[in-house]
Each structure stands twice: as C-alpha cells, then as structure tokens.
Amino acid sequence: MTIQDLVGTFSVSGSNQDESNEITYKGVLALTLDKNNRIKANWVINSRQQKGTGFFKDNILVINFNYKGDDNKIYKGVVVYRCITKDVLDGFWSEKHGNPLYLGSEHCLRMETTERLN
Numbered sequence: 001m002t003i004q005d006l007v008g009t010f011s012v013s014g015s016n017q018d019e020s021n022e023i024t025y026k027g028v029l030a031l032t033l034d035k036n037n038r039i040k041a042n043w044v045i046n047s048r049q050q051k052g053t054g055f056f057k058d059n060i061l062v063i064n065f066n067y068k069g070d071d072n073k074i075y076k077g078v079v080v081y082r083c084i085t086k087d088v089l090d091g092f093w094s095e096k097h098g099n100p101l102y103l104g105s106e107h108c109l110r111m112e113t114t115e116r117l118n
Contacts, residue, residue, distance in 0.1 A: 005086040014106035017098035
C-alpha cells in the first residue's frame, strides 16, 4: 500500500478519550496529499471541523490534529491509524488535555467501498 492509496473520503465512527468504549460520534474524514506527499486530513464531526497533517509508513498513518473548541481554545492531539486495507482504517487517538488514563478510538471506512467494519 502507498500513501497515494489513502487519498479519499471516509465515514468515521469513534469513541472519546474516556472509560466508555461506546461509539460517541460519527463524521467524515477527507484525506489529501500536499506538495511534499504528506497527508492532509480534514474531519467534520458533529459539525465541528478538525484539521491535521501526517505521514505514512509500513501501513501506519500518523496525523497530528487540532480544532477550536466551544470555549474558543485550540485543542491538539495525535491519531494513529493501522491501515487494514486502503478502504479500512482502525485507529486510536489522544488529546493533550484529554484524560491520560484512556485513548479514544476511531474506525474509518472509505465511502466508495462495499467493505464492512466488524
């Protein structure tokens, strides 16, 4: 798999950085490439936009992200995806000011595919 294989739009479902493993949000993730062949990510989750940049190696995608919270503060974090296939990403994430005892989780399915998540 190459970094170019990951470009596209994904349906996202995830859980927050707390003790619950339940799906607490859904959204869309768009992955593009910049002029240096680095990943540019744009999430829309619960009508909130989040942006990030990242890199890809050995079927692992790492993205540093940020967004503006309801309090107008900028929140930052990192998400790590295991690229199961070019259509299925399985990840975990952490924010700087999140609960350090837990990781959030995120599952992404390319919107043009017929593959299913388990």
